[in-house]
Amino acid sequence: MLVQKLTFLLKNSLTIDQLKQIHTPIITNGLSQLETLLARQILLSTSRYSRHIAQYIQRILHHLQNPDASLWSFGVRFFSFHGQFNTAFSLYVQMRRLGLFPSSFALSSSLKSCARMVHGVGGFSVHAQVFKYGFCGSVYVQTAVLDFYSKMGDMRSARKVFDEMPERNVVSWNSVLSGYLKSRNLEEAQRVFDEIPMKDVVSWNSMVSGYARIGNMDQAICLFERMPERNLASWNAVISGYVSCGSMELARSIFDTMPVRNNVSWITMISGYSKCGDVVSARLLFDQLTDKELLAFNAMIACYEQNSQPGEALELFNQMLEPDINIQPDEMTLTSVISSCSLLGYLEFGLWIESYMKKHGIQLDDHLANAFIDLYAKCGNIDKAYKLFRGLRKKDLVAYSAMISGYGVNGKAVDAIKLFEEMVDADIYPNLVTFKGLLTAYNHAGLVEEGYKCFDSMKDQGLLPSADHYGIMVDLLGRAGRLEEAHELIKSMPMQPHAGVWGALLLACRIHNNVDLGEIAARNCFKLQPEKTGYSSLLANIYASVERWDDAGRLRNVVEEKGLSKIPGCSWTESS
DNA sequence: GCACCGCAGA
Numbered sequence: 119m120l121v122q123k124l125t126f127l128l129k130n131s132l133t134i135d136q137l138k139q140i141h142t143p144i145i146t147n148g149l150s151q152l153e154t155l156l157a158r159q160i161l162l163s164t165s166r167y168s169r170h171i172a173q174y175i176q177r178i179l180h181h182l183q184n185p186d187a188s189l190w191s192f193g194v195r196f197f198s199f200h201g202q203f204n205t206a207f208s209l210y211v212q213m214r215r216l217g218l219f220p221s222s223f224a225l226s227s228s229l230k231s232c233a234r235m236v237h238g239v240g241g242f243s244v245h246a247q248v249f250k251y252g253f254c255g256s257v258y259v260q261t262a263v264l265d266f267y268s269k270m271g272d273m274r275s276a277r278k279v280f281d282e283m284p285e286r287n288v289v290s291w292n293s294v295l296s297g298y299l300k301s302r303n304l305e306e307a308q309r310v311f312d313e314i315p316m317k318d319v320v321s322w323n324s325m326v327s328g329y330a331r332i333g334n335m336d337q338a339i340c341l342f343e344r345m346p347e348r349n350l351a352s353w354n355a356v357i358s359g360y361v362s363c364g365s366m367e368l369a370r371s372i373f374d375t376m377p378v379r380n381n382v383s384w385i386t387m388i389s390g391y392s393k394c395g396d397v398v399s400a401r402l403l404f405d406q407l408t409d410k411e412l413l414a415f416n417a418m419i420a421c422y423e424q425n426s427q428p429g430e431a432l433e434l435f436n437q438m439l440e441p442d443i444n445i446q447p448d449e450m451t452l453t454s455v456i457s458s459c460s461l462l463g464y465l466e467f468g469l470w471i472e473s474y475m476k477k478h479g480i481q482l483d484d485h486l487a488n489a490f491i492d493l494y495a496k497c498g499n500i501d502k503a504y505k506l507f508r509g510l511r512k513k514d515l516v517a518y519s520a521m522i523s524g525y526g527v528n529g530k531a532v533d534a535i536k537l538f539e540e541m542v543d544a545d546i547y548p549n550l551v552t553f554k555g556l557l558t559a560y561n562h563a564g565l566v567e568e569g570y571k572c573f574d575s576m577k578d579q580g581l582l583p584s585a586d587h588y589g590i591m592v593d594l595l596g597r598a599g600r601l602e603e604a605h606e607l608i609k610s611m612p613m614q615p616h617a618g619v620w621g622a623l624l625l626a627c628r629i630h631n632n633v634d635l636g637e638i639a640a641r642n643c644f645k646l647q648p649e650k651t652g653y654s655s656l657l658a659n660i661y662a663s664v665e666r667w668d669d670a671g672r673l674r675n676v677v678e679e680k681g682l683s684k685i686p687g688c689s690w691t692e693s694s
Numbered sequence: 695g696c697a698c699c700g701c702a703g704a
Contacts, residue, residue: 195695226696261696268697292697299698323698354699382700389701416701423702450702457703488703520704551704 179209185216191224198227204481206231207240214247222253226262233269241266257283261290268297273306292320299328323351330359354382361390366399381409385417392421412445420454428458432467449483456489465497484510488520495524515546523555531563550584557590566598585611589619596626601635617646621653628656631663651677 179193190213197206210228213220220228225248232241245263253259260283267276276297283290291314298307311317311325322345329338338359345352353376360369373379373387384407391400404410404418415438422431435455438445447455452471459468468490475482482490487506495503507513507521518541525534538556541548548556553576560569573591576583583591588611595604604623608615620642627636636657643653658673 199695223695230696258696263696265696287696289695289697294697296697318697320698325698327699349698351699356699358699380699385700387700392701413701418701420702448702453702460704483702485703490703492704514703516704518704523704549704555704 176205176209185213185218187213187218188221190216190218191221194220194224194231195227198231201234203231203234207235207237210244220247220251222256222259225251225253225259229259229262229266233266236270238270241270255284257285257287257290261287261293264290265293265297268293268300271297271301273297273301273303288314288316288318288321291316292318292324295321296324299324299331302332304328304332304334319345319347319349319352322346323349323355326352327355327358330355331362333359333363335359335363335365350376350378350380350382354380354386357383357386357390361386361393364394366390366394366396381407381411381414385413388414388417388421392417392424395425397421397425397427410443410445412448412451415445416448416450416454419451419458423454423458423461426461428461431455431458432462432464446478449480449486452480453485453489456486456493460489460493460496463497465493465499468493468497484512484514484517488516491517491520491524495520496527498528500524500528500530513544513546515541515549515552518546519549519552519555522552523558526555526558526562529559529562531559531565534559548579548581550581550587553581553583554586554590557587557594561590561594561597564594564598566594566600569594582612585613585616585619588615589622592619593622593626596623597629599626599630601626601630601632605635605638615642617643617650620646624653624656628660628663631660633660633664633666636660651680 175193175196179190190209194206194210194213197203197209207228210220210224210231213224225244228244229241232238232244245266248254248259248263260279264276264279264283267273267279276294280286280290280294291310295307295310295314298304298310307325307328311321314321322341326338326341326345329335329341338356342348342352342356353372357369357372357376360366360372369387369390373383376383384403388400388403391397391403400418400421404414407414415434419431419434422428422434431454435447435451435458437443438447438451452475456468456471459465459471472490474480475486487510491503491506494500494506503521503524507517510517518537522534522537522541525531525537534556538548538552541552553572556572557569560566560572569591573583573587576587588607591607592604595601595607601623604626608619608623611619620639624636624639624643627633627639640653640657643650647653654673654677658670658677661667661670661673
């Protein structure tokens with residue numbers, strides 16, 4: 119019986135080969151209607167499902183001798199339900215090609231999938247089919263259409279569908295409401311909210327999170343306190359509001375007082391601590407979480423990666439793969455892991471992830487691709503990075519910035535500039551990260567004047583250079599021998615220069631054997647990073663170059679006393 | 695079944 123087999127599958131994560139043995143007889147015998155019905159119940163009642171079951175369902179659909187519209191519709195619904203929107207929609211397209219009549223499930227699920235994928239054309243065509251197949255009177259389908267436009271940010275169309283609906287339920291109202299909130303039209307949202315004849319907890323939650331999102335916590339709390347009924351999402355919305363305002367103490371007090379917590383509450387707090395750089399508090403919470411699921415690991419791994427602790431990120435990743443935990447990573451996990459590899463320059467692990475993805479059927483999405491572009495470019499494989507870049511579905515700011523800085527670190531200034539121009543032509547506005555990549559390109563090519571022009575042009579775009587940008591400029595000027603100018607630039611900085619900035623000047627002084635400025639730079643480096651001995655060695659080399667052997671020797675002794683030897687080939691950029 | 699709260703890329 120299929121049911122037993124499926125139950126078995128759910129309990130044991132089977133390999134593809136084991137699956138093949140099971141599914142072959144089913145295909146030859148066909149599925150009885152009863153089996154199909156039971157299989158649906160099992161599959162929809164489970165929140166845990168493996169990629170194997172997903173592949174299994176697809177195989178059944180493609181191997182059936184007589185295409186079955188209700189089974190295909192079920193497939194669309196299944197994948198949409200489990201967040202596999204791409205698969206859901208492609209199954210819908212295939213069932214249309216087979217000439218099968220879509221059910222209301224298939225229509226609403228594929229609309230949901232298009233909305234989540236921000237696939238406008240797909241959604242429009244499904245909307246057309248809603249007309250064609252006469253689902254204009256179905257509340258569910260019409261609400262899905264309305265929700266599609268609402269999620270796409272097209273409130274005019276959403277409103278039109280809503281106004282023409284013969285029948286509305288609370289979900290239809292909530293859908294319009296969330297559309298206005300998403301487009302930050304709080305006024306219209308408030309109007310809709312006041313009009314809802316049967317407000318439920320979702321309506322209230324939407325309003326609370328709408329106000330929280332725009333930073334109006336007073337109004338959010340006011341509504342929260344007036345709520346006739348609260349659920350977990352209500353509490354979580356308030357936490358998330360405080361988190362995005364950076365008020366971790368208030369977020370924590372809500373978290374501590376809420377009656378029940380779920381994974382969302384924990385993950386919101388962990389990522390909140392991550393965003394304000396409090397890795398220790400994030401980890402403390404993570405450790406207190408008894409039932410750690412994939413998303414908790416994702417949040418914690420991302421926390422390490424974003425706070426420059428890539429080693430810890432990889433360690434946690436390895437832990438989740440261990441047999442006693444055994445949680446399958448998804449695209450988001452791997453994205454953070456690849457970024458960690460990039461920070462470490464750990465190309466081999468990136469290649470391992472590539473093969474892991476192939477083995478487990480994980481598709482390369484744009485987030486993953488951008489992380490890979492960065493990794494390959496940083497490790498010198500610029501051609502592979504470029505190939506990935508050209509293959510992107512949507513080239514956005516992040517993608518361009520990754521590729522530009524990839525060219526930058528590989529000394530390909532001309533390509534970086536060309537890409538920058540292409541980006542501007544595509545109406546994508548550069549930000550601080552883009553300029554960091556571009557300045558790196560000028561720096562590696564030694565183009566001082568062009569680099570300066572680029573640096574100055576940032577202000578015209580309303581961008582204030584960060585200490586990192588100053589650091590690159592100091593490096594550029596310094597290497598060109600314009601040490602005084604570099605020093606003046608540091609003095610003109612509106613913020614505290616970090617060790618990387620002074621380190622760049624110190625290195626330049628070493629190259630050009632300038633003792634006076636070298637001493638100033640070194641003094642600042644010692645102050646900012648007393649534990650790092652590389653600065654002493656550099657200054658010692660400067661003294662040696664002008665034959666001040668006593669001073670050079672004194673510094674070398676300091677290095678040895680610290681019990682640390684100079685790490686050979688240590689580069690400046692790593693510390694910045 | 696459709697709606698509210700959480701995790702990823704330069």
